[in-house]
Amino acid sequence: MQKRFMAIGFRHLTTDWLALQKPELKDMPFVFAAPERNRIIITAANQVAEAQGVYRGMAAADAKAITTNLQLFDHIPGKEARLLRQLGLWCIRYTPIVAVNLPDGLVLDISGCTHLWDGERGYLKEIVNKLRTSGYDARAAIADTIGAAWAVARFGKTTPIIESGRQARALLNLPPVALRLEPIVLEKLQKLGFVTIKSFIQLPRSVLRRRFGEGLLFKLAQALGLDDEHLTPLVTPVPYMERLPCLEPVRTVKAIEIAIQKLLEGLCTRLKAEGKGVRKALLKCYRVDGKMVQAGITTNRGSYSVSHLFKLFELQISKIEPALGIELFLLEVPKVEDIDPVQEKLWAGNPGLQDTALAELLDKLAGRVGPNAIHRYLPVEHYWPERSIKKAASLKEVPATKWRTDRPRPLRMLRRPEPIEVMALLPDYPPKVFTYKGRRHVVEKADGPERIEREWWRDKGEHRDYYAVEDSDGQRYWLFRSGHYDTAPQWYLHGFFA
Numbered sequence: 001m002q003k004r005f006m007a008i009g010f011r012h013l014t015t016d017w018l019a020l021q022k023p024e025l026k027d028m029p030f031v032f033a034a035p036e037r038n039r040i041i042i043t044a045a046n047q048v049a050e051a052q053g054v055y056r057g058m059a060a061a062d063a064k065a066i067t068t069n070l071q072l073f074d075h076i077p078g079k080e081a082r083l084l085r086q087l088g089l090w091c092i093r094y095t096p097i098v099a100v101n102l103p104d105g106l107v108l109d110i111s112g113c114t115h116l117w118d119g120e121r122g123y124l125k126e127i128v129n130k131l132r133t134s135g136y137d138a139r140a141a142i143a144d145t146i147g148a149a150w151a152v153a154r155f156g157k158t159t160p161i162i163e164s165g166r167q168a169r170a171l172l173n174l175p176p177v178a179l180r181l182e183p184i185v186l187e188k189l190q191k192l193g194f195v196t197i198k199s200f201i202q203l204p205r206s207v208l209r210r211r212f213g214e215g216l217l218f219k220l221a222q223a224l225g226l227d228d229e230h231l232t233p234l235v236t237p238v239p240y241m242e243r244l245p246c247l248e249p250v251r252t253v254k255a256i257e258i259a260i261q262k263l264l265e266g267l268c269t270r271l272k273a274e275g276k277g278v279r280k281a282l283l284k285c286y287r288v289d290g291k292m293v294q295a296g297i298t299t300n301r302g303s304y305s306v307s308h309l310f311k312l313f314e315l316q317i318s319k320i321e322p323a324l325g326i327e328l329f330l331l332e333v334p335k336v337e338d339i340d341p342v343q344e345k346l347w348a349g350n351p352g353l354q355d356t357a358l359a360e361l362l363d364k365l366a367g368r369v370g371p372n373a374i375h376r377y378l379p380v381e382h383y384w385p386e387r388s389i390k391k392a393a394s395l396k397e398v399p400a401t402k403w404r405t406d407r408p409r410p411l412r413m414l415r416r417p418e419p420i421e422v423m424a425l426l427p428d429y430p431p432k433v434f435t436y437k438g439r440r441h442v443v444e445k446a447d448g449p450e451r452i453e454r455e456w457w458r459d460k461g462e463h464r465d466y467y468a469v470e471d472s473d474g475q476r477y478w479l480f481r482s483g484h485y486d487t488a489p490q491w492y493l494h495g496f497f498a
Contacts, residue, residue, distance in 0.1 A: 002164055006108040006124065007149035008131070008140045010087075013104050014079055015046035020135045029067050033060045034075035043075045047137065080104065087136070088234045093286040093328040094127060096241065099231040105153070107146050107231060116245045120161050134290075143167050146231070147223030151178035168224055172198035179219045185212050240276075240333035242267045249288050249325020253317055256285075256326070260313050261306070263331040268304040271336065277302025278309060279394070280335035285320055286328040295319050298371045301359040301395045302337040308360050315367040337394065359395055379403045383455055385413065385494065407450055408468050410478045410495025417492035420479065427485040430467045434479065436493050441471040449481075462489075468497065 010016070014032055019025050029049035031042045040060035052067040064070050084100045091098045097109035114123040120142050131138040141152035141160040148167035152160060155178045162170045171178065174197055176189045188211065194200045200208065201220070208216055221227035242263045250256060260283065271277060279302055284294045295316035303309060320326075366374055376392040378399040388404075421435040430446035448467035454460070462483035470476045476497035483489040 002144065003109070003111050004114070004120070004142060004144060004164075005146050005149045006110050006127070006140055006142045007101070007146065007153040008091075008106045008108070008127070008138055009150075009153045010084075010104050010136055010138055012044070012046055012137045013083055014044045014076070016136045017079070017083055018073065019046065025071070028069060028071060029054065030071040030073060031060070031063065032075045033072050040072075085234060087131070090290060091127065092235065093245075093330075094123070096235075096237040096243070097231060097233045098235075099233055101150070105150065107150070109231060110142065124160060143170065145223055145225045146229045147179065147219065148225075150180065151223060154178065168201075171223060172196065172201065176200075179216070179223055181219055182215055185216055188212055238332040238334055240267060240271065240336060242331045244329040244331075246325075246327050246329070249322075249327050250329075251322045251325045256317055256320060256322070257310075257314070259326075259329045260317075260331075261310060263329060264306045264309050264313075267331060267333065268306050268309070271304040271333075275339055276336040277304045277339040278333050278335075279337050280333065281309065281313075282332045282334065283313060283316075283320075284330040284332065285322070285326045286330070287323050288325050288327050289323055291323070293320055293322075297363075298366065299359065300362045300366070300374075300376075302339045303359070303363075304339070305360075308363065312363055312367050315364075337396070362395075383452055384458075385409075385452070386415070386417075387455075389413075408447070408478075408497070411498045413478075413495040414493070417480070417494045420491050420493050422479075422481075422491040431469060431479060431491065434469075434491065434493075436477075441473075441475075441477075443469045444472050445470040452480075466494070 015030065018030070018032075025046075027048060029052055030046055031049055031054060032044040033040050033042050035041075042054065042056055042058045042060055042063055044056060045054045045063075049063070049067060049070060054063045054067055054070070060072060080103050081100065084102065084104075084106060088098045088100055088106050091106060091108060095108050095110050095113045099107045101107045110120075110123065114120045117123040117126050124140055124142055128138055128140050139153050139160070141149045141156055141162065143149040143152060143162035144164050145167055148162055148170055151174050152162060152170055155174045156170070157173075176186055176194060176197060179197065181189075189200070192211075197220075205217060218227065222229045244259050244263055246259075250259065263283075267278075278297075278299055280296065280298050282294055282296045284292055286292050295313065297309070297312040297316065299309075299312070362374055376395065376397075377389045378392050378397065379401050380388055380390050381401050382388040418436070422431040423433040424431050430448055431443050433443065434441050446467050446469045449465035450467075451463055451465050453463045464480040464482055465485075466478060466480040468476065469479055477493055478495035478497065479491060479493055481489045481491050
């Protein structure tokens with residue numbers, strides 16, 4: 001596919017922003033200015049001020065002398081970058097690859113995107129008109145190269161859409177500054193009378209290199225497509241992503257369901273072909289008011305089942321507020337995992353964790369109570385009980401060690417042991433009575449002690465002597481004494497047996 005780029009230039013970026021914040025300034029001349037070498041220099045001027053002869057780089061004193069009612073505002077460092085980032089994120093609804101081009105522009109990789117707007121002309125018109133309606137003085141151009149699109153967007157006088165392979169012709173009548181050259185190179189070109197690109201483009205490369213340096217040849221090669229120019233996207237494109245622009249803004253639940261269904265069908269077809277399944281997916285909905293709302297799902301095991309994934313998203317639709325309407329749906333899958341071919345077979349007998357129905361049930365439950373409410377635990381090689389388990393990342397994760405079965409362990413273990421009051425017949429005997437949360441328990445049976453030493457290479461402290469006890473109601477508990485019995489030890493309850 002032939003690469004195509006759109007460059008957008010904002011001729012009055014910061015002043016347009018201020019006019020939006022303060023509408024009373026719309027028809028008044030105003031500028032941004034900053035101190036520079038004991039002078040106040042203009043860093044940006046609005047259209048009204050420029051019409052009266054004020055320009056960027058002019059001394060503020062000179063500007064006040066040639067215009068009336070000129071208002072000065074302090075330059076805001078870094079404002080251009082922040083504004084361009086906001087505008088670039090807004091443009092992601094038109095293409096996933098958008099880059100900031102300081103100090104006053106954006107570059108979009110529009111390859112394969114324009115057909116959704118009836119071609120490049122409709123695509124360019126849609127974006128520019130919306131930016132201008134939003135209050136920004138924007139110009140744009142489309143070409144095979146970033147350099148050519150940038151040049152035509154700022155200095156072109158005819159069509160803003162350059163046919164594929166025609167960038168050299170489009171550049172000929174433009175001034176040298178359109179090549180994004182260094183000021184010292186531009187000054188040399190001006191002194192020698194080169195006022196357009198065509199006046200020097202045919203000169204031998206050796207002559208251009210000797211007189212103007214390697215930078216001119218490099219920029220010219222980029223603009224002509226002889227040398228690559230790479231973008232740094234605002235957001236790294238997700239490898240698995242589906243886009244669905246809407247001809248008319250979507251506002252109803254039924255329309256949102258249809259959009260999700262279409263996105264999943266396209267996505268799952270690709271995932272199935274590559275043997276991968278969704279573990280995490282995000283649905284981003286771009287509204288006509290410029291805002292974005294989203295909903296996300298997670299699965300316990302990779303899945304490319306359209307019906308299963310749709311049911312998970314169906315639980316999230318109530319969180320999507322369409323407002324005046326959604327104009328673009330974006331389905332991103334930031335996390336996938338490989339799927340074994342046998343996973344989708346019908347299993348007989350007792351499939352356990354390999355049962356697809358189990359994973360789908362857990363996904364549905366997670367959609368209702370939240371993914372953080374359901375966990376699977378695996379054993380870890382540690383003496384200290386609370387360190388001997390870890391949360392599994394998925395149903396497919398295999399334990400690195402076996403569960404310990406030579407000693408009784410409670411079904412439910414407290415996150416932190418809770419102190420209890422204990423009465424024992426002798427200091428080194430198991431408890432006869434213990435009080436937990438104000439309730440008195442009489443111990444009928446006890447087994448122990450099981451001594452567990454502290455992991456001295458991790459921290460210091462007393463060992464523990466554990467007892468499995470059963471009270472008069474038949475309830476079983478896991479208690480321990482911290483330290484030796486002859487040192488006024490503290491007793492704790494650590495878990496509950498089934």
